[in-house]
Amino acid sequence: MTAANRRSKNITEGVARAPNRSMYYGMGYQEGDFGKPMIGVANGHSTITPCNSGLQKLADAAVIGLKEAGANPQVFGTPTISDGMAMGTEGMKYSLVSREVIADCVETCVGGQWMDGVLVIGGCDKNMPGGLMGMLRANVPSLYIYGGTILPGKYKGQDLNIVSVFEAVGQFSAGKMSEEDFCQIEKRAIPGSGSCGGMYTANTMSSSFEALGISLPYSSTMANVEDEVVENVKRAAAILVEAVKADLKPKDIVTKQAIENAVAVIMATGGSTNAVLHYLAIAHAAGVEWTIDDFERVRRRTPVLCDLKPSGKYLAIDLHRAGGIPAVMKELLKHGLLHGDCITITGKTVAENLAEVPDLRADQDVIRPVSQPIYSEGHLAILKGNLSPEGCVAKITGLKNPVITGPARVFDDEQSALAAIMAGKIQAGDVMVLRYLGPKGGPGMPEMLAPTGALIGQGLGESVGLITDGRFSGGTWGMVVGHVAPEAYEGGTIALVQEGDSITIDAHQLLLQLNVPAEEIARRKATWVRPAPRYTRGVLAKFAFNASSASSGAVLDKFE
Numbered sequence: 001m002t003a004a005n006r007r008s009k010n011i012t013e014g015v016a017r018a019p020n021r022s023m024y025y026g027m028g029y030q031e032g033d034f035g036k037p038m039i040g041v042a043n044g045h046s047t048i049t050p051c052n053s054g055l056q057k058l059a060d061a062a063v064i065g066l067k068e069a070g071a072n073p074q075v076f077g078t079p080t081i082s083d084g085m086a087m088g089t090e091g092m093k094y095s096l097v098s099r100e101v102i103a104d105c106v107e108t109c110v111g112g113q114w115m116d117g118v119l120v121i122g123g124c125d126k127n128m129p130g131g132l133m134g135m136l137r138a139n140v141p142s143l144y145i146y147g148g149t150i151l152p153g154k155y156k157g158q159d160l161n162i163v164s165v166f167e168a169v170g171q172f173s174a175g176k177m178s179e180e181d182f183c184q185i186e187k188r189a190i191p192g193s194g195s196c197g198g199m200y201t202a203n204t205m206s207s208s209f210e211a212l213g214i215s216l217p218y219s220s221t222m223a224n225v226e227d228e229v230v231e232n233v234k235r236a237a238a239i240l241v242e243a244v245k246a247d248l249k250p251k252d253i254v255t256k257q258a259i260e261n262a263v264a265v266i267m268a269t270g271g272s273t274n275a276v277l278h279y280l281a282i283a284h285a286a287g288v289e290w291t292i293d294d295f296e297r298v299r300r301r302t303p304v305l306c307d308l309k310p311s312g313k314y315l316a317i318d319l320h321r322a323g324g325i326p327a328v329m330k331e332l333l334k335h336g337l338l339h340g341d342c343i344t345i346t347g348k349t350v351a352e353n354l355a356e357v358p359d360l361r362a363d364q365d366v367i368r369p370v371s372q373p374i375y376s377e378g379h380l381a382i383l384k385g386n387l388s389p390e391g392c393v394a395k396i397t398g399l400k401n402p403v404i405t406g407p408a409r410v411f412d413d414e415q416s417a418l419a420a421i422m423a424g425k426i427q428a429g430d431v432m433v434l435r436y437l438g439p440k441g442g443p444g445m446p447e448m449l450a451p452t453g454a455l456i457g458q459g460l461g462e463s464v465g466l467i468t469d470g471r472f473s474g475g476t477w478g479m480v481v482g483h484v485a486p487e488a489y490e491g492g493t494i495a496l497v498q499e500g501d502s503i504t505i506d507a508h509q510l511l512l513q514l515n516v517p518a519e520e521i522a523r524r525k526a527t528w529v530r531p532a533p534r535y536t537r538g539v540l541a542k543f544a545f546n547a548s549s550a551s552s553g554a555v556l557d558k559f560e
């Protein structure tokens, strides 16, 4: 076996590297340390958001665990954006940008410093895809450590989370909630640290990382405030050092079959639409052939098993207490809905990891058996049609009637759409069109939780359609369609919709259609003029210039 410092020796061995070693001595290294593997700890700790404010203890535990396992830990920072705080504002345009920044941080530090492996620790939702994209680009043995979910807030016997507050905005503005209740919900929804509590984007991505085999079993649904998250890090550190010795790399783990496993768990748990965008980007970083149509393939064969928010009843911590992701995976594996032979970071296969996991418990109703699913097919559907020839994403389950044909109510930004909802100007039967919010046009595909939450709060979630070339929060549900591609800024059909045009969203036929004759659409296209870019300098301009279509993950390094 090659020595476990197979990469770091480039920076530490030989006469010419004396200056390099001097720098390490300056940080307390001793002579014997240079034979040990150097393992990065990408620390997502931040007091920007409760999703990341409980991560320092994990970074500290990682340092101790790596030292105990005979490695040299090297801590570096990764930034985050809080979607919960940036939401509804211009700041939200930096959210998807932060996925790239995080990926770049991990790739840059691991590459520049010749690290032999890396533990990536994160909380808020872009931390997971960003971290994994960086791990894959660097392709050194790596393990993802999720900071853990938040516990619910409590008010009047109800469990609260951040989405409760977004929906309360709609209820309060429609006169359906008292000011006292509104203020109490605002104050109590977030009781401490941890990522947003439903099967929203953070918990969706962490859960799918267990299925992918890049995080440890049970780790993706733990609560950040519980001691077990620290225990998980210590195990993870020891396991990663073994993976470094064995040279087990992320690209060995993140194969097409492993991505199918991840997507199966996303479907079974009722996860976020963002997962579609993020897995296109992850597959791109992994060099795996994976298109938007592959999600449909997995969706058709995978039932929704878990009763989780946003459309269901429970939170991620309830899933954890009911048996966690291993219980879901075991149930899927038993029915041939997972590939059991995929290798994972433990050095064992998926089936081997699940061998000791008990069957579904009878005393819980968070996870249903495959024989009694909540829905027989998955909920994240790819719709196509003249409005979105490259595809778009809809959550098609949990709706009484997932078909709507109605007049377009067109908005070229999010804020005016929210103002229209709050002013009671949107009626049942309308189809809202929120555009120029795509990867290039937004730029950065902001999430539309403020308008969709307000619609739910006003009781219009099932009766108003909403389509956008932007994204949705994991907390969004209702008659909503996102990632419409090509986007408006590229002259996609969504740019050509006029106020009052008839639009059909048909989840049965997987159709998104502008009911306007093709000649008229062509006539409008001929006179369409691309608007001036919203940003011409800085990171948003860089993102707008480089981003690929949402249908290929809105990645910045697609050059072929």
Ligand SMILES: CC(C)(O)[C@@H](O)C(=O)O
Pocket (backbone or CB within 6 Å): 083, 084, 087, 125, 162, 163, 196, 200, 201, 202, 272, 274, 447, 472, 473, 474, 475
């Ligand atoms: C604010 C939320 C709910 O965390 C959102 O960012 C998501 O995508 O789930």
Ligand SMILES: [Mg+2]
Pocket (backbone or CB within 6 Å): 083, 125, 201, 447, 472, 473, 474
């Ligand atoms: Mg989000």
